[in-house]
Amino acid sequence: xxxGLNSSQNTAMMHVESFLLSRPSLCLRPLAVILxxxxxxxxxxxxxxxxxxxxxxxxxxxxxxxSSPSSICHKNDLAFCEPPSVKGTHAYHLKAxxxxxxxxxxxxxxxxxxxxxxxxxxxxxxxxYEPAFASHQLHSLLHGYEHFVLDSPIIDGxxxxxxxxxxxxxxxxxxxxxxxxxWLMWADADTLILNALTPLELFLPPESAPxxxxxxxxxxxxxxxxxxxxxxxxxxxxxxDFLSAILAYRTFKPxxxxxxxxxxxxxxxxxxxxxxxxxxxxxxxWFNGYQSDGEHDKEQQxxxxxxxxxxxxxxxKLAAIGQWVDKCKNERNNCEKVFGxxxxxxxxxxxxxxxxxxxxxxxxxxxx
Numbered sequence: 001x002x003x004g005l006n007s008s009q010n011t012a013m014m015h016v017e018s019f020l021l022s023r024p025s026l027c028l029r030p031l032a033v034i035l036x037x038x039x040x041x042x043x044x045x046x047x048x049x050x051x052x053x054x055x056x057x058x059x060x061x062x063x064x065x066x067s068s069p070s071s072i073c074h075k076n077d078l079a080f081c082e083p084p085s086v087k088g089t090h091a092y093h094l095k096a097x098x099x100x101x102x103x104x105x106x107x108x109x110x111x112x113x114x115x116x117x118x119x120x121x122x123x124x125x126x127x128x129y130e131p132a133f134a135s136h137q138l139h140s141l142l143h144g145y146e147h148f149v150l151d152s153p154i155i156d157g158x159x160x161x162x163x164x165x166x167x168x169x170x171x172x173x174x175x176x177x178x179x180x181x182x183w184l185m186w187a188d189a190d191t192l193i194l195n196a197l198t199p200l201e202l203f204l205p206p207e208s209a210p211x212x213x214x215x216x217x218x219x220x221x222x223x224x225x226x227x228x229x230x231x232x233x234x235x236x237x238x239x240x241d242f243l244s245a246i247l248a249y250r251t252f253k254p255x256x257x258x259x260x261x262x263x264x265x266x267x268x269x270x271x272x273x274x275x276x277x278x279x280x281x282x283x284x285x286w287f288n289g290y291q292s293d294g295e296h297d298k299e300q301q302x303x304x305x306x307x308x309x310x311x312x313x314x315x316x317k318l319a320a321i322g323q324w325v326d327k328c329k330n331e332r333n334n335c336e337k338v339f340g341x342x343x344x345x346x347x348x349x350x351x352x353x354x355x356x357x358x359x360x361x362x363x364x365x366x367x368x
Contacts, residue, residue, distance in 0.1 A: 112144065113143060113144045113145050113146070113201075114180075114181050114182040114183065115145055115146075115181065115182070115183045115184070115185060115200050115201060115204075116145060116146040116147070116148055116168070116181045116183070116184050116185070117136060117140055117145050117146070117147055117148070117184070117185045117187060117200075118148045118149075118150075118164060118165060118168060118184055118185065118186050118187070119133065119136065119147070119148070119149050119150070119187060119189065120149075120150045120160055120161065120164065120189065121133060121149050121150070121151050121189065122150070122151050122152050122153065123189075125189070125317065125318075128317055128318040128321070129189040129190060129317070129321070131192070131321055131322070131325055132189065132190060132191060132192040132193075132321055133189065135192050135193035135194075135196070135308075136187060136191070136193055138193070138196055139193045139196045142196055142197075143199050143200070145185075145200065146181065148164070148168050148184075150164045154167075157261060157262075158261050158262045158263070159247060159261070159262045161186065161228070161262060162243045162246045162247050162262060162266075163247060165184060165186060165233060165239075165243055166240065166243040166244065166247070168184060169184070169233070169235055169236075169239050169240055169243065170240065172235045173235065173236075173237070173240075180235055181235050182234065182235055183200075183204060183232050183233065183234055183235065184232070184233045184234075184235060185200055185230070185231075185232050185233075185287075186228070186230065186231055186232075186233065187229070187230050187308070188229040188230065188310065188312075190229070190310065190311040190312070190314070190317050190321075191229060191230055191288075191308050191309070191310045191311075192308060192309050192311075192321055192324055192325070193307065193308050194302065194306055194307065194308055194309055194324065194328055194335045194336075195305050195306060195307055195308075195335055195336050195337060196336065197336055197337065197338055198305075198307045200232075200287075200307075202346075202349060203218065203232070203282065203286050203287055203349065204218070204232065205218075205280070205353055205356070206353055206357075209353065209357045211357045211360040211361050212353065212356065212357055212360065214278055215234070215278065215279075215280050215356075216233070216234045216236060216238045216239060216242070216278040216279065217231065217232070217233055217234070217239075217242070217270075217275075217278060217279040217280070218231060218232040218279075218280055218282050218287075219231040219232075219270075219279060219280075219281060219282070220281065220282055220283070220284040220286075220287070220288040221281055221284070222284065222290070222300050222312075223300070224260070225267055226263060226266060226267040226270065227263070227284075227288060227310075227312060228262075228263050228266055229288060229310050229312055230287050230288040230308070230310060231288075232287075238278060241274075242269065242275055245269045245272075245275070246262060246265045246266050246269050249265040249268065249269060250265065253268075256268065280356055282352070283299070283348075283352070284299065284300045285299070285300070285301065285302055285303045285306055286306075286307065286349070287307050287308065288308075288310050289301055289302030289303065289306045289307075289308065289309055289310065290302065290309065290310055290311075290312070291309055291311065291314075291320065291324070304334045304335075304337065304342075305334070305335070305336070305337030305341065305342045305345070309324055
C-alpha cells in the first residue's frame, strides 16, 4: 500500500500491477515497474492540485499557525527568512503529505524570485492581524517571495518601517549582484491579500524599457496625500540615501509638522528633486486599495480581483479583516481571478508604464 493514497486508489494500483505481472509477454514486464510509478505520480499531481485549491481558500487564513523563526531569524535580525513551516498536521486543514508537497514545491522552485516582502509583526494588535499576516505568507509561498519579519521594535514608533528597510537594503547590497533581491515590498500589518494568484512582478516597471531603469520607488496616494502602507522600493544606493533622509528628517527639522509621523516625513523628502524624480505614483487599487466607506474617492477602492485591501483609519480592524475573509469565502470568484478573467487589467498596467516611459524619454520624469 502506498502511504498518502486512499483505499480505492491503492486498490486500483494493485489491480494494474497484478494484471501486468500475470502477462507472459516480456515486453509488458518492464511496464509492470513503470506504470505503477507513473500512476502514483499522476495521483500525486491530483493531490497537489487539490492542495492548492485548499490553500487558496480564505478558510486557510484563520487557523494558520506559524512556527517560531528559525535560528537565522531571531529577534531584531532581518536576515532572509524562508516562509516558515506550519505547525501540526491540522494547519491549513491539510494533511501531512499535502503540507510536505506545498513546502517542497517552494524549496524546489526552478527560478528564484527577485522580490522580497517586509513586515513588522509585534504589538498589542498582533492577534487581530494574524489572518492578514497569514494571507501574505500564503501569497509568498505560492510565488516564492522571500520574507523579512521584524518581531520586536528597533527604534521608536512607526519609524521602525524605514529602519527595517534600510537594514535589509544594506545587507542585500553587500551580497554579490547575482544573489541580491531587486525589489522590496513593504506591507503594513493591516493589509489582507485577497487575490493570491496575482504576482507582485506584475506592477514593477518593465525591464525592457531602459527609460524606467532609474525608477526607485512605487507608491500611492489618497485624500491625505502619500500613503506608505504598501509600496515598492528598489534595492539600490539611492534607497539608502532615501531611507536615511527620512530617518534623519525629525532630527534636522525638529519644528516640522509631521501629522502622520514617518509617512509625512517620507512625503516631504519626496518633494526634494533628487528623490521626486525617481518615484512613480501608481493607481491605488493596484496594490494599496481600500474598502469603500461611502465617503471618499472611489478611485482608492479595491477592485474585484485586486491584490489586497488596506484598512487605514478603520477603528475595528479585527471585524473588518474578518468581514473580508468571509466575503472572499462566499464570493471567491470575485476575489481570486486570473488575468484572463479581468479584461483590460494587463492592458491598463502596460499603458500606464508606456506613458511613464514616454514622459521620461521626453525629459519629464513626473508620474502625473
